[in-house]
Amino acid sequence: MTSTQARHTRRAVLQSAIDAGARCATADPDLWFRTDGEPQITWQARRAEAIRVCTGCPARAACEELALRDGDGNHRVDDMVRGGLSGSELAAARAIQAERLAAAVDADRDTEGRLLDDLAVELRTQATLNPDGHRNGGRLRQDENRAEQNLRIRALAAGIGQIRTARRARAGWGVAA
Ligand code: SF4
Known part of the structure; x- marks a missing residue:
């Protein structure tokens, strides 16, 4: 397989890794998202729990990479966790890797x-x-x-x-x- 072919199949490989190993697949999906109007104090506790689950997830690296490719996360809105990172952490990682992610x-x-x-x-x-x-x-x-x-x-x-x-x-x- 050429490097170009590998690049073009990368997303499917990442998704397969998530499908096979995502710990959140058997958990309450609401844990990873802040509800509308949820106070910071309760969201902070749930966010910490979501990050704890992600930390032990075998698909974490693949999940983070897909989140970055999908453009998840926002500097100004603290409302999600994906791949073990909060929204602002995802946004910061995306800014650092902007060139690589654009090609991906x-x-x-x-x-x-x-x-x-x-x-x-x-x-x-x-x-x-x-x-x-x-x-x-x-x-x-x-x-x-x-x-x-x-x-x-x-x-x-x-x-x-x-x-x-x-x-x-x-x-x-x-x-x-
Ligand atoms: S890293 Fe977290 S959000 Fe991603 S698949 Fe695993 S448990 Fe789910």
């Missing part, structure tokens, strides 16, 4: 574009397949084929929707745009 985000977007194309082709293929093409096995088998095809189509459409929403959000559009 560009590579992520290229990868997303290709994935989006592949998913769209697969969706078109699935949508035009005739689920009754194999008539061996009778009516029951045809119903199963249709159900499986519908599941695949829904999964593909959800994947496309997720990527498009993320791209729109990064471009500064609202989720519903």
